[in-house]
Amino acid sequence: MKIFFRVMFLFFFVILFTCVWIGFFSVLPYPFSQINVAFLLLLSFLLWKESGIVVWMSFAFHFFLELFTASAFGIVLFSGTMTMLIVFWLYQFVITNRSWYATLFLSVLALVVYRILFFLLIFLEGVWSADAAGGVSLSSFFPFVFWEVGLTSLGVVAIFFVLNFFSRRMSTALIQR
Numbered sequence: 001m002k003i004f005f006r007v008m009f010l011f012f013f014v015i016l017f018t019c020v021w022i023g024f025f026s027v028l029p030y031p032f033s034q035i036n037v038a039f040l041l042l043l044s045f046l047l048w049k050e051s052g053i054v055v056w057m058s059f060a061f062h063f064f065l066e067l068f069t070a071s072a073f074g075i076v077l078f079s080g081t082m083t084m085l086i087v088f089w090l091y092q093f094v095i096t097n098r099s100w101y102a103t104l105f106l107s108v109l110a111l112v113v114y115r116i117l118f119f120l121l122i123f124l125e126g127v128w129s130a131d132a133a134g135g136v137s138l139s140s141f142f143p144f145v146f147w148e149v150g151l152t153s154l155g156v157v158a159i160f161f162v163l164n165f166f167s168r169r170m171s172t173a174l175i176q177r
Helices: 002-027 037-049 053-066 075-093 100-128 138-166
Strands: none
Touching (some): 037 138, 053 075, 075 100, 100 138
């Protein structure tokens, strides 16, 4: 029964998560609408809980988000889920300290990997369908990625500082086993 309630909580959290993402994307002005709420919350959850459930949350969230995208089905889902899997592995085995600069590096790396995978899949889909460049303009792609990486990473670091201040679990002096 405990597992059922945990799964239901995560399901409703993912639905709420999707609504927040769509709300942020459509309401905020230009530079702030580029904040990737998915990675902001997923990376914050990873830093706080240090659990592999974040990969499944990413899968569920990107699945629901995929229903609202104009790209071919699976591009956002694959990019988001594989990125969180890579970030989780890196967080568990490579970037093991809990500092703001490690958090900043992890969030920048996550967003760059996500956008590289996304762009690569869009390009391959364009090649497959005989479209010239996959429907992506590089002149509009780089400013979008710059704002997304910058603002989302600053948001993740800000959440890290808040969690570090209010939670004993985030303390760098606490050694995890």
